[in-house]
Amino acid sequence: MDGSNKKYYNRETSIPYSCDGDIIKEAKILSLSKINDKNNEPLDKGQLPEGAKLLAVGLTLDDFDVPALKSEKPNVVFVSHCCPESGKTLVQLLDAFPTIEWVHSRSAGVDYLQSKGLTAARHITVTNAKGCYSSTLAEYTVMACAYFAKDLPKLMRQKNNKDWNKYEVLEMRGATLGVVGYGDIGQAASRLAKAFGMKVIALRRNPTLSEGCSICDKVYGVNQLNTLMSESDYVLVAAPLTDETRGLISEEAIAHAKKDAVLINVGRGPIINEDAMIKALKSRKLKGAGLDVTTLEPLPKSSPLWDLDNVLLSPHNMDMTATFLRESTEFFVNENLKRFVHGEELLNPVDKAAGY
Amino acid sequence: LKVVSRPSPINPIVRSFHSSSLRAATNTVTTPHADPQLKNYKFWNREESTPGQFSYLLDISPESIRKEARIISLSAPDDDANHALHEGVLPMGCHLLGTGSTLQDFDELRNSNQQPNVVFVSPSCPKARVQLPLVLAAFPSIEWIHCRSAGIDFLVSDALAAYKHLPCTNAKGQFSSSLAEYTMMACSYFAKDLPRLMQQKKGKKWEKYEVEELRGKTMGIVGYGDIGRACAKIASVYGMKIIALRRNPSMSEVDPLCDVVYGTGKSSLNKLMSESDFIVCSAPSTVETRGMVNADAFKVVKQNAVFINLGRGPVVDEESLVEALRAGRLRGAALDVFIEEPLPPESEFWDLENVLISPHNMDQTGSFMHEATEFFVNENLPRFVCGEDLLNPVDVEIGY
Numbered sequence: 001m002d003g004s005n006k007k008y009y010n011r012e013t014s015i016p017y018s019c020d021g022d023i024i025k026e027a028k029i030l031s032l033s034k035i036n037d038k039n040n041e042p043l044d045k046g047q048l049p050e051g052a053k054l055l056a057v058g059l060t061l062d063d064f065d066v067p068a069l070k071s072e073k074p075n076v077v078f079v080s081h082c083c084p085e086s087g088k089t090l091v092q093l094l095d096a097f098p099t100i101e102w103v104h105s106r107s108a109g110v111d112y113l114q115s116k117g118l119t120a121a122r123h124i125t126v127t128n129a130k131g132c133y134s135s136t137l138a139e140y141t142v143m144a145c146a147y148f149a150k151d152l153p154k155l156m157r158q159k160n161n162k163d164w165n166k167y168e169v170l171e172m173r174g175a176t177l178g179v180v181g182y183g184d185i186g187q188a189a190s191r192l193a194k195a196f197g198m199k200v201i202a203l204r205r206n207p208t209l210s211e212g213c214s215i216c217d218k219v220y221g222v223n224q225l226n227t228l229m230s231e232s233d234y235v236l237v238a239a240p241l242t243d244e245t246r247g248l249i250s251e252e253a254i255a256h257a258k259k260d261a262v263l264i265n266v267g268r269g270p271i272i273n274e275d276a277m278i279k280a281l282k283s284r285k286l287k288g289a290g291l292d293v294t295t296l297e298p299l300p301k302s303s304p305l306w307d308l309d310n311v312l313l314s315p316h317n318m319d320m321t322a323t324f325l326r327e328s329t330e331f332f333v334n335e336n337l338k339r340f341v342h343g344e345e346l347l348n349p350v351d352k353a354a355g356y
Numbered sequence: 357l358k359v360v361s362r363p364s365p366i367n368p369i370v371r372s373f374h375s376s377s378l379r380a381a382t383n384t385v386t387t388p389h390a391d392p393q394l395k396n397y398k399f400w401n402r403e404e405s406t407p408g409q410f411s412y413l414l415d416i417s418p419e420s421i422r423k424e425a426r427i428i429s430l431s432a433p434d435d436d437a438n439h440a441l442h443e444g445v446l447p448m449g450c451h452l453l454g455t456g457s458t459l460q461d462f463d464e465l466r467n468s469n470q471q472p473n474v475v476f477v478s479p480s481c482p483k484a485r486v487q488l489p490l491v492l493a494a495f496p497s498i499e500w501i502h503c504r505s506a507g508i509d510f511l512v513s514d515a516l517a518a519y520k521h522l523p524c525t526n527a528k529g530q531f532s533s534s535l536a537e538y539t540m541m542a543c544s545y546f547a548k549d550l551p552r553l554m555q556q557k558k559g560k561k562w563e564k565y566e567v568e569e570l571r572g573k574t575m576g577i578v579g580y581g582d583i584g585r586a587c588a589k590i591a592s593v594y595g596m597k598i599i600a601l602r603r604n605p606s607m608s609e610v611d612p613l614c615d616v617v618y619g620t621g622k623s624s625l626n627k628l629m630s631e632s633d634f635i636v637c638s639a640p641s642t643v644e645t646r647g648m649v650n651a652d653a654f655k656v657v658k659q660n661a662v663f664i665n666l667g668r669g670p671v672v673d674e675e676s677l678v679e680a681l682r683a684g685r686l687r688g689a690a691l692d693v694f695i696e697e698p699l700p701p702e703s704e705f706w707d708l709e710n711v712l713i714s715p716h717n718m719d720q721t722g723s724f725m726h727e728a729t730e731f732f733v734n735e736n737l738p739r740f741v742c743g744e745d746l747l748n749p750v751d752v753e754i755g756y
């Protein structure tokens with residue numbers, strides 16, 4: 001099993017935190033978020049753990065009364081990804097309040113927060129919402145596989161034409177799912193894929209972390225990407241966006257794709273060379289793609305992806321349940337805040353240098 | 357595997373339609389509920405059963421042959437899914453005497469000294485319902501009927517019921533995993549609102565909307581046989597709760613995949629309808645099940661439930677289904693089977709937006725029928741010649 005599991009939260013399997021011990025230190029929180037964001041109610045209006053206090057909520061530096069707040073010595077920043085400026089604003093906050101020691105991101109992706117300033121601030125721990133969204137994305141992943149295996153587009157066309165035409169379907173059983181980025185989302189997808197009888201190839205930066213993994217058949221390092229592409233009927237991109245993963249699914253990687261392969265992306269758009277992918281989709285080098293993320297979001301109307309009939313497009317919402325953001329805030333309040341005030345190690349540490 | 361505590365006592369209003377238990381076509385009566393690991397299960401499951409046990413035995417020990425199998429195939433002669441039987445190498449002791457789709461095609465055999473004892477019947481035989489009893493009457497030497505498909509409704513008749521003393525077996529367990537894949541796709545189709553995605557794509561509209569998880573939802577399976585179990589196997593990994601409904605609920609009492617097991621009877625069905633977010637109808641079409649999911653059932657259905665039918669069209673009262681869809685009680689339906697197939701162009705289902713229609717092909721892989729024939733050749737034929745129990749007994753009177 002994955003040896004690093006204990007550091008990370010999993011919505012389905014983690015045991016809720018409880019501790020009777022003393023409060024070691026207080027948590028004085030600034031929330032870099034929209035005011036009146038209903039999803040933040042567990043923080044804004046809820047009952048916080050003993051020793052924790054919310055000082056202020058704001059979207060830009062101007063929203064925070066720096067002189068007044070300074071005396072309170074805020075040490076925690078909770079960040080919701082609500083505007084493109086978040087990364088910049090965060091650094092401004094860190095400069096204004098040198099007492100800050102912990103930044104928690106409500107989302108799993110922290111690419112929006114990345115900055116030299118943040119990476120340089122070595123005394124700052126960053127945590128995120130890894131494990132909070134995975135099962136929904138796993139459901140989407142196998143749905144995307146089935147969409148192509150049972151040729152759902154054909155079914156829709158036939159229905160439109162009142163055409164009763166029996167055609168052959170493919171089984172997912174026995175097919176291979178290659179998972180690029182074998183984190184919490186990748187593992188959740190593997191679990192489901194295994195239930196369908198699929199074979200799973202996992203690819204990650206540290207393959208040894210998945211040695212002996214019961215839910216994947218093979219584990220590859222990043223240098224074996226082309227091999228994974230040549231062996232997988234369905235390729236799931238579930239990696240975070242970092243300097244290393246940007247453009248990882250390159251023209252070359254796509255050229256190695258197995259015949260009739262399907263590409264599925266639930267990570268970040270820029271991980272795939274979009275132009276190369278579009279070319280491959282047009283030429284049917286790739287049978288199809290299921291894309292919940294794209295390089296530009298919202299996807300501009302000019303993008304060829306809209307017109308390709310072998311593309312399943314979704315507006316980066318396949319994890320967007322009614323409660324997912326709220327649950328993420330609850331995770332911050334009930335799991336990490338409690339750990340913080342009791343002086344315990346926080347869950348979901350982000351490696352700032354690595355970017356995830 | 358999750359171990360669940362025994363479900364509450366079977367609904368006292370359960371009505372069993374037949375006082376005698378399912379007539380066993382084999383010598384030994386194996387009771388799966390007495391065998392929680394289902395090790396001696398008398399049915400075949402493509403994914404879980406150990407293949408080739410008896411064909412292997414024949415290979416290494418021909419003395420195991422107790423009797424010969426002399427087979428006639430009641431099929432369309434050009435049906436190449438029967439390759440393993442018509443052209444393949446049969447196990448030792450097995451001989452194919454002839455292939456035909458009517459009794460006349462077997463005229464030559466009538467006076468031969470090689471009389472058939474096994475008839476293999478495929479749905480490709482055009483008038484199988486009429487021809488099979490005629491063949492059985494003409495060849496009283498026949499002692500075993502094997503149906504290549506899982507559904508035997510295309511064969512059942514009063515004339516055939518006269519032969520209920522003969523063991524009859526089918527392809528139960530052969531098609532289940534494909535249909536389970538379809539079931540999960542159908543559930544996700546509605547949970548992630550795939551129709552909306554398609555619409556937005558057409559209009560180049562990038563608009564976020566909320567999706568639902570299957571995790572935590574309830575799947576109610578009407579007719580918990582091999583297909584139902586295959587669905588439960590996958591649905592439980594999603595974190596769904598499973599309600600199973602079957603004629604013999606005690607047989608699923610220790611099934612770790614089911615959270616609750618109901619027996620048959622109107623109130624049980626209604627209970628399932630009212631508690632399920634996704635209803636999977638996988639029952640065979642029999643005298644009992646015809647029209648079973650009717651207006652009363654749809655009246656109490658949970659608001660916004662999704663109805664999936666992959667068993668047989670006649671089990672559902674299609675008019676009530678249409679009504680429930682139009683009235684907005686059901687969020688949608690995914691239908692692979694219909695009372696009339698091909699579905700006539702005037703059927704209302706074509707025009708209902710929230711219905712996913714497939715032409716009874718969601719188990720139709722490139723090899724599914726070939727594999728069904730292979731099952732007959734590699735699994736049941738060797739068992740027959742070795743004098744062992746046959747897999748997949750069905751009761752031609754009860755209909756499955």
